Amino acid sequence: MTKKDLTIVAKDLTKVYQMGQVQVNALCGVSLEIKKGEIVAIMGPSGSGKSTLMNIIGCLDRPTAGEYFLDGELVSDLSDDQLAVIRNKKVGFVFQNFNLLSRSTALINVELPLRYAGENEKRRERAVQALEAVGLGDRLDHKPTELSGGQQQRVAIARALINNPSIILADEPTGNLDSKSGKEIMQLLLKLNRDFKTTLILVTHDAQIAAETQRIIQLYDGKVASKRKK
Amino acid sequence: MNLLQIISEALESLNANKLRAALTILGIVIGVAAVIAMLAVGTGAQDTILGSISGIGTNLLFVFQGNLQQDVRNEKPLTMNDINALSDVYQAPHIQMIAPIVYDTLAASYGGESATPELFGVTPEFEIVSNYFLIEGSFITEDQVNGLASVALLGPEVADKLFDRRTLITGETIRIDGQPFRVIGVLEPKGGGSFGSQDNVILVPITTARARLLDRERDHVDIAYVQAISAETVPIAQEEIVQILRNRHRTEIGLDDFTIFTQEDFLSLAGTITGVLTIFLGGIAAISLLVGGIGIMNIMLVSVTERTREIGLRKAIGARKRDILIQFLTESALLSMFGGFIGIIFGWVISFAVGKIASASGTPFTPAVKLDAIILATIFSSAVGLFFGIYPANRAANLEPVEALRYE
Numbered sequence: 001m002t003k004k005d006l007t008i009v010a011k012d013l014t015k016v017y018q019m020g021q022v023q024v025n026a027l028c029g030v031s032l033e034i035k036k037g038e039i040v041a042i043m044g045p046s047g048s049g050k051s052t053l054m055n056i057i058g059c060l061d062r063p064t065a066g067e068y069f070l071d072g073e074l075v076s077d078l079s080d081d082q083l084a085v086i087r088n089k090k091v092g093f094v095f096q097n098f099n100l101l102s103r104s105t106a107l108i109n110v111e112l113p114l115r116y117a118g119e120n121e122k123r124r125e126r127a128v129q130a131l132e133a134v135g136l137g138d139r140l141d142h143k144p145t146e147l148s149g150g151q152q153q154r155v156a157i158a159r160a161l162i163n164n165p166s167i168i169l170a171d172e173p174t175g176n177l178d179s180k181s182g183k184e185i186m187q188l189l190l191k192l193n194r195d196f197k198t199t200l201i202l203v204t205h206d207a208q209i210a211a212e213t214q215r216i217i218q219l220y221d222g223k224v225a226s227k228r229k230k
Numbered sequence: 231m232n233l234l235q236i237i238s239e240a241l242e243s244l245n246a247n248k249l250r251a252a253l254t255i256l257g258i259v260i261g262v263a264a265v266i267a268m269l270a271v272g273t274g275a276q277d278t279i280l281g282s283i284s285g286i287g288t289n290l291l292f293v294f295q296g297n298l299q300q301d302v303r304n305e306k307p308l309t310m311n312d313i314n315a316l317s318d319v320y321q322a323p324h325i326q327m328i329a330p331i332v333y334d335t336l337a338a339s340y341g342g343e344s345a346t347p348e349l350f351g352v353t354p355e356f357e358i359v360s361n362y363f364l365i366e367g368s369f370i371t372e373d374q375v376n377g378l379a380s381v382a383l384l385g386p387e388v389a390d391k392l393f394d395r396r397t398l399i400t401g402e403t404i405r406i407d408g409q410p411f412r413v414i415g416v417l418e419p420k421g422g423g424s425f426g427s428q429d430n431v432i433l434v435p436i437t438t439a440r441a442r443l444l445d446r447e448r449d450h451v452d453i454a455y456v457q458a459i460s461a462e463t464v465p466i467a468q469e470e471i472v473q474i475l476r477n478r479h480r481t482e483i484g485l486d487d488f489t490i491f492t493q494e495d496f497l498s499l500a501g502t503i504t505g506v507l508t509i510f511l512g513g514i515a516a517i518s519l520l521v522g523g524i525g526i527m528n529i530m531l532v533s534v535t536e537r538t539r540e541i542g543l544r545k546a547i548g549a550r551k552r553d554i555l556i557q558f559l560t561e562s563a564l565l566s567m568f569g570g571f572i573g574i575i576f577g578w579v580i581s582f583a584v585g586k587i588a589s590a591s592g593t594p595f596t597p598a599v600k601l602d603a604i605i606l607a608t609i610f611s612s613a614v615g616l617f618f619g620i621y622p623a624n625r626a627a628n629l630e631p632v633e634a635l636r637y638e
Contacts, residue, residue: 060546060631081550088548099543099635103246115235116548159547 006069007166007199008034008057013066015052015222026052027063028222036166037197039190041210044219051171053219054203058091058169059083071166088117092160092198094189096172098152100144100159106131107140110158117163130158133195134188150181157188167199168192174209186212240560247533251565254529258569258614259576261519262607266577266599268515269606271584272508274597279500282420283493288461289326290359291468292491293454293475305487306479310449315474316456322470324463329355330436330451334444338388338432340404345391347430349406351439359455360428367400367415375435378442382411385431386419406432407443464492516610522569523614526562530622534558541626542634551627558623559616566615570608577607 015027026049034040044050055061056068059075062083068076075086093099100109110127114120131137134154144152153173160168170189174182186209193200202213210216218225244251295308313330316322332351337344356362357369367383374381382404389396392404402413411434420428440446458467468490476482534541541554581597588595 055632058546060635081552084545084548084550087546093546095543095635099539099546101540101543103242112544113547116544116550116553120232163548 005036006033007036007038007071008032008201009067009069010057011067013053013056013063013068015049015056015061016064025222027056029066030219030222030224031066032217032224032227034167034199034201036199037193038215039193039200039202039213041202041204041213041216042219043204043207043210043216044225047221048219049222050203050219052222054169054171054201057167057201058093059086084116088113089163090166092157092163092165092168094153094156094160094168094170094173096175098144098149098156098176100152100155102144105141105143106136106147106155106158109144109155110162113159113163126162127158130162131155133161133192134158148181149177150184153177153181153185154188157185157192161192161196161198164196165198167201169201169203171203172205173202174204174206182209236556236560237564239557240564243533243537244561244564250529254525254565255569255572257522257525258519258566258611259522259573261515261522261614262570262573262611263577263580264515264518265512265607265610266574266603267580267584267597268511269508269603270577270581270597270599272504272511273600273603274581274585274595276501276504276508277598278593278595279504280497283496283500288493288497289458289464290493291456291458291464291471293456293471294489294491295452295487296489297485297487298489300485302485302487307447308451308454308488310451312475312478313451313454315478316454316471321474322467324459324467324470325456326459327355327359327457329353329359329455329457330453331356331455332436332439332444332446332450332452336407336432336443338392338404338406340392340402343392343394345388345430347385347388347432349439349443350431350433351436351444352433353436356433356455359457362420362433363418365416365418366397367413369415370433370435375437378437379435380409380411380438380442381414381434382406383415383417383433384413385417385429385433387430388432389416406434409442464494468492519607519611519614522611523566523618526565526615527618527622529565530558530562530619531625533561534622534626537626538629538634538637541629542631542637545629545631546635554629555623555627558626559619562619562623563612563615566611566619569615570611573611574604574607 010030010032013027013030017024017026030053042050042053052061056063059070063076066076067074070086070090075083078086101112107124107127110130111123114123114126128137128140131140134157136151136154136158139147139151144155147155173189174185177185189200190212192198202209204210215227217227293308296302296305310330313328316325316328330353334349335346336349337346352370353375354370354372370381370383384399386396389399393399396416399413399416403410404413405411434443440448440450456467456471458464471490472486475488476486479487481487544554578599581599585595585597
């Protein structure tokens with residue numbers, strides 16, 4: 001395996017939060033490597049540091065110490081605005097509560113990352129394509145309130161896909177859905193992973209969902225407890 | 231994002247809270263309308279006052295006894311001899327006419343009614359120099375001056391007070407300072423002027439005023455109204471008066487013991503006063519615009535707090551600080567721009583209404599909404615919107631994405 005095939009390389013990631021007088025060690029030396037196109041689940045009880053790890057992998061936050069490479073680029077030392085560009089180009093987020101703009105149509109929601117990227121050419125067509133890819137080609141001009149939970153999550157997935165990111169980071173993507181639409185969303189994520197070879201990282205409590213992945217990273221007290229391979 | 235998208239997004243989010251946006255805009259509307267209306271009223275007042283001063287005639291000069299700037303010892307009074315010298319066409323070719331005046335405030339009564347007008351002792355020249363017209367009767371004649379006649383001309387306000395009418399008064403006898411005077415005419419209204427109301431006056435022959443009413447010496451003159459032959463020759467006429475009076479009062483060296491005011495002096499003085507008044511009114515109105523700006527800041531801060539998650543999401547999908555900053559600044563700028571626009575219209579309507587009310591109550595007065603007032607209000611309200619928008623926008627831009635996404 002060459003370095004080029006690794007989408008994510010993290011070395012000794014440490015994150016310390018200052019909560020008033022107390023220092024909280026959310027991550028204590030986490031190292032991991034994730035290959036291009038891989039499907040990985042990050043699991044762990046609450047307080048294990050999986051949210052912190054996800055934030056760092058998603059370039060929303062910087063580690064206190066340690067190095068984090070995304071697509072071979074050292075991103076742990078970048079400025080806020082540089083991180084924003086990385087998030088825009090390389091990371092697609094799927095949140096538990098969808099996080100769509102409630103006032104805007106599905107199309108506008110999906111277009112939004114392209115707007116921030118400053119890409120005006122074929123923006124609409126690309127957004128339509130992405131919505132078609134998640135099976136919402138007939139719901140372009142619906143607002144989130146007019147869509148079911150499953151459909152809203154599909155819009156969010158289309159938004160995550162639109163910039164052809166290196167990784168899709170899904171934080172409990174099925175947490176707010178009934179089991180049927182939850183399954184559908186999982187199938188969609190897996191299908192997109194096959195079609196686009198996008199690295200998929202799932203943060204979840206749900207062992208059933210984790211079972212669908214190729215690898216599970218167990219976190220416990222800010223450390224990697226096991227990297228179970230299937 | 232390009233400008234159009236930024237504006238349409240800002241409009242969308244303002245639209246989501248219509249009532250709130252409307253109330254915020256209202257604050258700016260009131261501020262801008264107040265500024266526009268106040269400036270218009272001030273400018274209108276200025277135009278009216280300057281107009282009525284010009285109405286006396288721009289070729290007028292006023293000569294007083296004494297030096298208004300500095301104390302002069304042994305100041306000589308203005309006398310009829312001075313007046314006669316000034317009337318000499320050879321010495322003062324640019325003076326057309328001169329009207330000597332003595333004046334004071336005295337009580338006048340008729341029946342049970344009384345008034346305290348300005349009493350002017352005048353000569354026949356006064357009619358022309360001061361531009362008075364008569365509703366009825368005739369002006370004071372040379373004979374009446376020479377004969378110390380007890381006759382009086384009433385200003386319209388005095389006629390209103392004493393007789394409650396302006397006509398059919400000629401021939402009546404009124405009492406001034408207890409002495410009987412026969413009314414020989416009523417003046418037409420003129421409005422305000424350089425020395426207070428020109429309508430609340432009684433004119434009597436100058437000789438009668440000196441001898442019976444005002445206790446002045448025989449040849450004494452309080453003020454001389456001097457009419458130059460044209461508006462352009464006022465400075466030359468002024469120079470002639472200065473030369474003649476210095477010569478006669480023997481003050482060629484040292485300070486003048488008399489003062490000359492020209493109509494220009496009054497105009498510029500009145501212009502300064504009304505200008506200060508306008509700025510003062512506008513300044514008070516600007517305070518309400520400032521309050522409107524604080525309203526914008528308040529609402530934008532609430533909006534930032536409410537939309538913390540949205541800001542977090544936008545940052546997560548690639549919005550930079552600048553993008554968020556611009557988004558919120560655009561919203562506050564749009565609020566103040568709408569407010570400014572509506573405020574200009576509203577302010578114009580208010581000043582129009584003020585003009586209507588003023589002319590309905592008998593004061594001819596037209597508030598003028600000038601272009602510079604509109605530009606000033608627009609710039610000022612946009613500046614207020616930006617200034618008070620910066621803090622909330624900056625707060626939004628500096629939110630940590632992790633914190634913002636977690637915000638409930």
